[in-house]
Amino acid sequence: MTLQFSLASAHPETVETPCVVVGVxxxxxLTSAxxxxxxxxxxxxxxxxxSGDINGKAGSTTVLFAPAGVTAQRVLVVGLGSQKTFDAARFQKVNIEAARALGGLPLESAVSWLADIDVPGRDASWRVRTAALASDYAAYRYTATVKPRNPGKQPQFASLAFAAGAEAQTGLDQAVAIAEGVRFARELANLPPNxxxxxxxxxxxxxFADAHDKVGCLVLDEVEMEKLGFGSLLAVGRGSANxxxxxxxxxxxxxxxxxxxxxxxxxxxxxxxxISLKPGPGMDEMKFDMGGAAGVLxxxxxxVKMGLPLNLVCxxxxxxxxxxxxxxxxxxxxxSLSGQTIEVLNTDAEGRLILCDALTWTAQTFQPRAIIDAATLTGACVIALGKHASGLMSKHDDLAAELLAAGEAALDRAWRLPLWDDYQVQLDSTFADFANIGGKSAGAITAGCFLSRFTDGQRWAHLDIAGTAWDEGRKGMATGRPVALLAQWLIDRTEK
Structure with a gap:
């Protein structure tokens, strides 16, 4: 479900709506609302x-139906947890849980006063943007290959207004655009590989390019790439009919x-x-191995939807x-396209082999101001950082700082890992310029070291999103990360 967002100027006790959302x-x-x-x-x-029926635990929800003296048909009371420790991450969580609760009620619209809650260091525009993105995330349903469940049985939650002033309009506009990018990424990654x-x-x-005037698209097939010398990328794809x-x-x-x-x-x-075949259990999740592509797209x-005043290639x-x-x-x-030779020690370290040619081609073709790559690259990064933070690697301290700040602002956080030359020796090879893996230790870092060999002279950073691109398990879906981080980084570039 794609939610429609707007701003509302009303009092919570007199607004005409199927549901008002307030926090405790x-x-x-009680919050003011x-x-x-x-x-x-x-x-x-x-x-x-x-009575204890409302305990205020963060993310808990209680519905009051048709309370006397209130115009709204329902009041959804959302627990905010401790006021002393209330922060940006908690704000995001309670908005997600509120949207989930609204989605389970027989209503089409609601007005939320959660964006009116004070979050230390964050303004109204940020609060509305974050609340809208959290709500849209919770409202997402994968339907492409699933029959509708109980179609037409009850109204579908479709629109959410936030009580905020005109100063929050920029945040709302950004949220609408970023939410579209997140949904695009999630839908693409959730689709089955067939x-x-x-x-x-x-x-x-x-x-997408055909639908937008300022966007062009170029696609190279295997014949064109062969002529150009994409030897590393094409090797990876040789075993597939696709x-x-x-x-x-x-x-x-x-x-x-x-x-x-x-x-x-x-x-x-x-x-x-x-040939270095993965174990069978969990192999179905390898449809998510294009999470980096989904994220950058x-x-x-x-x-594009924000109309940012910059030039961008993907x-x-x-x-x-x-x-x-x-x-x-x-x-x-x-x-490789760069002319460097690579000894293949493991065919399951394939992501870096397609990225290296793409990085070379991007640098040669566009001479960009900066290159950010995103990839579900290594299981080692999942072991190091879990599902919470993406791994960030760069030899450019200023670029790394920009991306870390963007991640903090967007609540799509990354953590910087070292990219020291000390690790490069793990890629030494007798039979080629270097190997495609560096052994058991520091696997995420040596993967970054490998990519760095194809970015000489470029302002470049690498995001390993193997732990953050999807939720594991049979019901796990793509998260859409790092769309919010990348979008925030671009917004910051226009403001600088």
Whole structure:
């Protein structure tokens, strides 16, 4: 469900709506909006607090139906936790839980006063943007290959207004655009690999470009890439019946002579591991191995929808990594587009092999101001950082600082890992310029070291999103990260 967002200027006790949303802290302290509702309803909320039916635990929800003295049909009371420790992350959480509760009620719209809650260090525009994005995230449903459940049985929650002044309009506009990018990324990554293959991603990119005046799209097939010398990328795709594509979207929102920023995203639409076959359990999740591609495409969509005054390119190398009689093998030596040779020690370390050619091509073709790549690159990063933070690597301290700050602002956080030359020796090879893996230790970092060899002279950073791009398990879905981080980084560039 795509939510429609707006701003509202009304009093919570008199607004005409199927539901108003207010907050209560753990100690029974009511927010100003909850206090107004409570006063109009002759203490209805405080009585529930005193009885223990409303405990204020962060994310808990309670519905009061048709309370006397209140115009709204329902009041959704959301627990905010401790007021002393209330912060940005908690604010995001309570808005997610509020939207989930609203989605379970038989109503089409609601008005929320949660964006009126004080969050230390955050203004009204940030609060509305974050609340809207959290709500849209919670409202997302995957339906592409699923029959509707109980269609037409009850109204579907479709629109949410936030009580805020005109100063929050910028945040709301940004939220609408970023939410579209996040949904684009989530939908693409959630699709099964028999639908979402390299050609499908290329078609989606082309359709987006055709629908937007300032956007162009270039797609290279395997024949064109062979002529150009994409030896590393093409080797990875040799074992699949679904042929590789290199997809490049270009947005011209800035001056004609202004160099673009560049995103590059790993687009392995299914990763069986190739000859170095992965274990069977959990292999279905390898449809998410194009999460980097989905993320940078979503970031691109967000930038276009916001109409940011800059130039941006988004490059996606897309392949399937499958075992076959023509698959590349451990022991093979590949010649990359850069001319550097690579000894393959493990065919399941394929993401870096397609990214290296894409990074070289992006730098040569566009001479960008900065290159950010995103990839579900290493299990080692999941072990190091879990599902909470993306791994960030860069030799450029200023660029790393920009991305870390963007992640904090967008609540799409990253953590910087070292990219010291000390680690480069782990890639030494007797038979090529270097190998594609560096051994068991520091796997996420040596993957970054590998990519750094293809970015000489470039202002470049790498995001390993293997832990953050999707939620594990049979019901796990794509998260849409790092769309919000990338969008915020671009917003910051326009404000600088």
């Amino acid at each position: 802290y753990e100690n029974g302290l 909850a206090a107004r509702i409570d006063s109009a309803a002759d203490g209805a909320i405080k009585r529930q607090v005193e 639908i979402c293959n390299p050609v499908y991603i290329a078609e989606q990119a082309k359709a 042929k590789p594509r290199l997809i490049a979207l270009e947005y011209r929102g800035g001056a004609e002579d202004e160099k673009p920023y560049a995103f590059v995203g790993k687009g392995v639409t299914f990763d069986a591991g190739g 979503g970031g691109f969509v967000s930038a 490059v996606v190398p897309s392949v399937e990594n499958m075992p076959d009689g023509d698959s590349y093998r451990p022991g093979d030596v590949l010649t």
